[in-house]
Amino acid sequence: MKRRIKWIVLVLIIIAAGYFVYTKMYKPEAQLEPVEPPQAITFEVTQETITNSVQVKGNSQYEQETLVYAPYASKVTKWKVENGVQVKKGDLLFTLDQEALKNEIATQEATIRKAQLEAELNEFVSQQDEENAALGATEAERIKALAAQESARLGNELNQVNAEIQARELKEKKAKLNTALYHAPATGVFLFDSASEIPQTVTDNQYIGKIVDMNKLEFIALVGEQDVFRIKTGMKVDVKMTALKDLKLSGEVTKVSKFAKTASGQNTTATSVPQFEVVISLQPNERLIGGLSLSGEIETVRKENAIVVSSIAVMHEGDLSYVMVDKGNGEYERRDIKVGMETADKTEAVSGLKVGDVVVLQ
Numbered sequence: 001m002k003r004r005i006k007w008i009v010l011v012l013i014i015i016a017a018g019y020f021v022y023t024k025m026y027k028p029e030a031q032l033e034p035v036e037p038p039q040a041i042t043f044e045v046t047q048e049t050i051t052n053s054v055q056v057k058g059n060s061q062y063e064q065e066t067l068v069y070a071p072y073a074s075k076v077t078k079w080k081v082e083n084g085v086q087v088k089k090g091d092l093l094f095t096l097d098q099e100a101l102k103n104e105i106a107t108q109e110a111t112i113r114k115a116q117l118e119a120e121l122n123e124f125v126s127q128q129d130e131e132n133a134a135l136g137a138t139e140a141e142r143i144k145a146l147a148a149q150e151s152a153r154l155g156n157e158l159n160q161v162n163a164e165i166q167a168r169e170l171k172e173k174k175a176k177l178n179t180a181l182y183h184a185p186a187t188g189v190f191l192f193d194s195a196s197e198i199p200q201t202v203t204d205n206q207y208i209g210k211i212v213d214m215n216k217l218e219f220i221a222l223v224g225e226q227d228v229f230r231i232k233t234g235m236k237v238d239v240k241m242t243a244l245k246d247l248k249l250s251g252e253v254t255k256v257s258k259f260a261k262t263a264s265g266q267n268t269t270a271t272s273v274p275q276f277e278v279v280i281s282l283q284p285n286e287r288l289i290g291g292l293s294l295s296g297e298i299e300t301v302r303k304e305n306a307i308v309v310s311s312i313a314v315m316h317e318g319d320l321s322y323v324m325v326d327k328g329n330g331e332y333e334r335r336d337i338k339v340g341m342e343t344a345d346k347t348e349a350v351s352g353l354k355v356g357d358v359v360v361l362q
Helices: 002-025 099-134 139-177
Strands: 041-044 046-062 065-069 074-079 085-087 092-096 181-183 188-192 207-212 217-224 236-241 248-261 275-282 293-310 315-317 320-328 331-342 346-351 358-361
Touching (some): 046 275, 046 346, 099 139, 217 248, 217 293, 275 293
Antiparallel strands (some): 041 358, 046 217, 046 293, 065 207, 074 092, 092 181, 188 207, 217 275, 236 248, 236 293, 293 346, 315 320, 320 331, 320 358, 331 346
16 A cells, blocks of 8 residues: 555656646747837928028127327327227327437438538539639640539439438428327227236337227138138128027128138148138127137028928939838839939928928838
8 A cells, every 4th residue: 555655656746747847848939919010201391491501610800900009119108098998089098208209300400401501512612613614724624623513413413312311201200200199090999919018118110009999890700612602792690609609699791702711811822721711790799899709600592482301301313313202001102303402401302292292211
């Protein structure tokens, strides 16, 4: 009896082990859920306004700057203006010392007068020599007298030239003397060349500073040869300030240079990348000052009521352009189109499509 029970237990263990191995090795595969085919990406053909533009970068600068130079070398006896102060045309800016220039004028006047007296004396002596030569002079004496007369004539001509030069110099010095009291040549804000070192002595024609009109600023940008022919005077510009990105400014192209420049502003060479200067006038704004970094978008082309489709849906095959039009019920048709104006994300379909058509990206 006990032996039978042992066999029964052993058989049960073998059956349980076999079932366990069977379930592990022959596990039925789970049924896969059906996968839906991916939906095609569609784009509707619309009618809208499209534009092309050129992006530019540069700096703001004052449109009207009047440079101030010292009229002559002298000491500055008095400054009547401070850096950054508003001045009006005709206001006294500074006063120069006049003593040294007055002494030069007096010395030159004396030199000119001396030359005049010497010329008169030479002419008198020449006349006396002519009279003496006419009274019983020998042939040799007459020849000598004629030579002296010719020498005197040439000397007088040279003295006359020197006198004219000295007279012009004297006139210039007297004109400079009238500028010893230097008045503002324009209205605006006066800015020293170096506000930390206001000069107490100046040299002839030394640059002192400038007067700027704060109400008139312009945007100076450089563009490459690919864009310069797309930009014309009169085009509108949307301008942004790097420091204040939310501030929107407006401008207009006033000048497009016909001569290439390098980054330093010099004429370009064969090895440098050609850049062309574009000048944009800016509308006044209280936050706009000279020297700011600006960026602009110049609208070069605008087309109203254009039939457009997304550019990524347009495919190209050689010189042909085409799209796949959704005919419904999963049917698509190739349709050739004639491409017109193109932007970064839109393409104009001159023919081949109409508003409301749906194209697909396969």
